Amino acid sequence: MTPAAAGSLLEARNIHVSYGAIKALQGFSLSLNEREIVSVIGANGAGKSTFMNAVMGMVKRDEGDVFLDGKRLSRKSYRVVQSGLSLVPEGRKVFAPLTVLENLQIGAFPRAGQGNIAKDMEWVFSLFPRLKERKDQLAGTLSGGEQQMLAIGRALMARPRVLLLDEPSLGLAPIIICDIFAELRRINEEGVSILLVEQNARQALLLSHRAYILQTGRLLKEGVSSDLLADPEIKEAYLGTKSR
Amino acid sequence: MGIDMQFTTLFQQIINGLSLGSVYALIAVGYSLVYSILSFSNFAHGGFLVVGGYICYGLLSGLDVYGYFTIPPFNIWLAGLNALIGAGFIAVLTERLAYKPIRERTSMTLYLLIASMGVSIVIENIFVIVVGGRFRALPQDIFQDVFAVLEKILGFFGLQSTREGSSHLFNLGGNVTVSMFDILSLIVAVLFLGGLQLFLRRTRWGLAIRAAACDLRTAGLMGVNVSLLIGIVFFVAGVLAAIGGIFLSFRYTLYPQLGGITTKAFVAAVIGGLGSLPGAVVGSLILGLAEMLSTGFISSQMRDLVVFSLLVIMLLVKPAGFFGKQISDKI
Ligand SMILES: Nc1ncnc2c1ncn2[C@@H]1O[C@H](COP(=O)(O)OP(=O)(O)O)[C@@H](O)[C@H]1O
Numbered sequence: 001m002t003p004a005a006a007g008s009l010l011e012a013r014n015i016h017v018s019y020g021a022i023k024a025l026q027g028f029s030l031s032l033n034e035r036e037i038v039s040v041i042g043a044n045g046a047g048k049s050t051f052m053n054a055v056m057g058m059v060k061r062d063e064g065d066v067f068l069d070g071k072r073l074s075r076k077s078y079r080v081v082q083s084g085l086s087l088v089p090e091g092r093k094v095f096a097p098l099t100v101l102e103n104l105q106i107g108a109f110p111r112a113g114q115g116n117i118a119k120d121m122e123w124v125f126s127l128f129p130r131l132k133e134r135k136d137q138l139a140g141t142l143s144g145g146e147q148q149m150l151a152i153g154r155a156l157m158a159r160p161r162v163l164l165l166d167e168p169s170l171g172l173a174p175i176i177i178c179d180i181f182a183e184l185r186r187i188n189e190e191g192v193s194i195l196l197v198e199q200n201a202r203q204a205l206l207l208s209h210r211a212y213i214l215q216t217g218r219l220l221k222e223g224v225s226s227d228l229l230a231d232p233e234i235k236e237a238y239l240g241t242k243s244r
Numbered sequence: 245m246g247i248d249m250q251f252t253t254l255f256q257q258i259i260n261g262l263s264l265g266s267v268y269a270l271i272a273v274g275y276s277l278v279y280s281i282l283s284f285s286n287f288a289h290g291g292f293l294v295v296g297g298y299i300c301y302g303l304l305s306g307l308d309v310y311g312y313f314t315i316p317p318f319n320i321w322l323a324g325l326n327a328l329i330g331a332g333f334i335a336v337l338t339e340r341l342a343y344k345p346i347r348e349r350t351s352m353t354l355y356l357l358i359a360s361m362g363v364s365i366v367i368e369n370i371f372v373i374v375v376g377g378r379f380r381a382l383p384q385d386i387f388q389d390v391f392a393v394l395e396k397i398l399g400f401f402g403l404q405s406t407r408e409g410s411s412h413l414f415n416l417g418g419n420v421t422v423s424m425f426d427i428l429s430l431i432v433a434v435l436f437l438g439g440l441q442l443f444l445r446r447t448r449w450g451l452a453i454r455a456a457a458c459d460l461r462t463a464g465l466m467g468v469n470v471s472l473l474i475g476i477v478f479f480v481a482g483v484l485a486a487i488g489g490i491f492l493s494f495r496y497t498l499y500p501q502l503g504g505i506t507t508k509a510f511v512a513a514v515i516g517g518l519g520s521l522p523g524a525v526v527g528s529l530i531l532g533l534a535e536m537l538s539t540g541f542i543s544s545q546m547r548d549l550v551v552f553s554l555l556v557i558m559l560l561v562k563p564a565g566f567f568g569k570q571i572s573d574k575i
């Protein structure tokens with residue numbers, strides 16, 4: 001276990017998940033400190049989404065526990081959200097027939113009207129001004145990049161302590177990816193800890209403080225992101241330095 | 245018979261059709277609501293309607309439970325209220341006992357469909373065993389008080405009321421008369437459907453239900469207790485079905501197979517677009533009108549033929565129904 005694990009904000013220990021005979025996660029552990037950005041990098045099928053869903057209580061864990069502030073997280077996903085974790089799912093999953101505004105409102109569901117929701121809405125609009133312009137439009141009519149912004153804004157409306165993102169760069173143009181990652185840094189600077197899962201290793205390593213490399217359900221390597229960026233093995237397998 | 249007579253029939257049958265259609269709408273909307281969330285046809289929906297009808301009937305006539313205890317007759321308001329709550333409760337119970345265990349094991353909705361057919365048979369036969377298969381007539385006279393209020397309100401707008409035997413009628417001018425009962429069922433249906441619309445549009449849980457209709461799993465990621473949400477949806481469906489059941493028992497008669505009439509509501513929901521609530525309402529009104537107009541101008545034996553022809557034509561021409569969406573973004 002890394003020294004960072006002691007007293008960390010979020011800690012996942014020895015997570016095992018299987019889908020029938022397929023063992024998708026075989027004892028993966030991870031920790032995230034307050035105000036930190038941590039990324040999990042892995043190829044398609046490595047088990048990244050499974051890990052995020054296991055943390056959120058969306059898939060059943062065969063083994064392993066998740067702790068927030070040292071307290072064991074519930075296995076019921078609505079309770080996980082209530083305790084301060086918000087996931088931006090893979091493929092964005094905005095509610096297409098609802099308006100942008102309604103998508104943001106549903107994000108605030110776990111707060112049951114507590115706190116200043118209007119103020120947080122303004123905060124989200126300040127992060128993503130394009131959402132404000134389109135607030136009465138149906139979410140399904142937004143472009144891919146705008147939908148990703150909406151999915152992030154929606155997750156932020158729950159006022160999470162940890163924002164989890166499952167491949168936010170998926171299917172987006174490079175310039176939009178840069179925009180979105182810049183906003184993620186800003187969100188982090190405002191005090192939200194971030195756990196990011198990516199196939200796009202370069203972007204993820206550039207953004208995060210620390211990273212874990214996941215390979216077929218197991219940890220391959222972990223460390224400070226800048227070290228991993230320079231690691232020859234990682235360079236070859238995940239950054240495609242040789243081929244590109 | 246002259247043009248005048250034809251016109252009178254047309255007008256009268258339109259009102260009858262709207263009234264019948266609004267009852268179908270109550271049933272179809274609840275069915276569609278469940279479909280929109282869980283993507284399966286709940287064939288037990290007809291059972292909820294029968295539960296509502298029998299609770300109402302039982303409380304109106306007073307109950308004597310094998311001599312252990314007796315319940316004196318209730319008035320229509322209390323009997324109706326209990327019927328709605330009772331049917332809502334049975335709907336929730338059905339979901340918890342029969343569907344939830346399946347939902348938790350598989351995402352194949354075919355199993356839910358089959359389970360719902362089973363539940364439908366179970367509910368029907370519980371009534372056959374407990375209260376018998378007899379047809380029971382519920383007298384519309386029970387609505388005397390309500391009719392009296394309606395007469396006052398409509399009288400205020402200058403509409404004359406008349407009586408023919410035991411039925412209360414309204415004179416809409418010319419020879420057009422409408423039964424008070426038709427007006428009452430229309431009003432009640434509009435009130436409840438309007439209330440549902442307000443709930444879905446204006447409340448936090450309403451928004452959650454609309455989100456869940458789009459994507460149940462992702463709604464769960466928003467911190468919505470999905471199990472509770474499904475419970476609420478079944479309760480609402482049960483309540484709406486019970487209102488439909490009560491009005492149908494007064495319009496026709498009450499018997500354990502009354503739930504079979506839900507087939508009409510299914511047809512209406514398909515015509516309107518499965519899972520779409522406005523679609524369910526529009527489909528139901530079309531169906532009610534088609535039935536009543538074919539009764540008025542062809543013959544009452546032809547009405548079911550007309551209904552199912554409409555279904556077949558719709559499936560051929562526009563399989564998704566009027567308001568149907570692509571499977572990827574159904575609501
Ligand atoms: N619902 C599922 N049913 C069966 N197998 C699944 C399911 N979801 C994922 N898997 C399998 O689990 C493994 C990990 O998948 P996933 O977590 O989606 O990977 P990643 O997000 O890293 O691409 C893959 O082999 C995938 O085929």
Ligand SMILES: [Mg+2]
Binds near residue numbers: 048049050090167
């Ligand atoms: Mg994935």
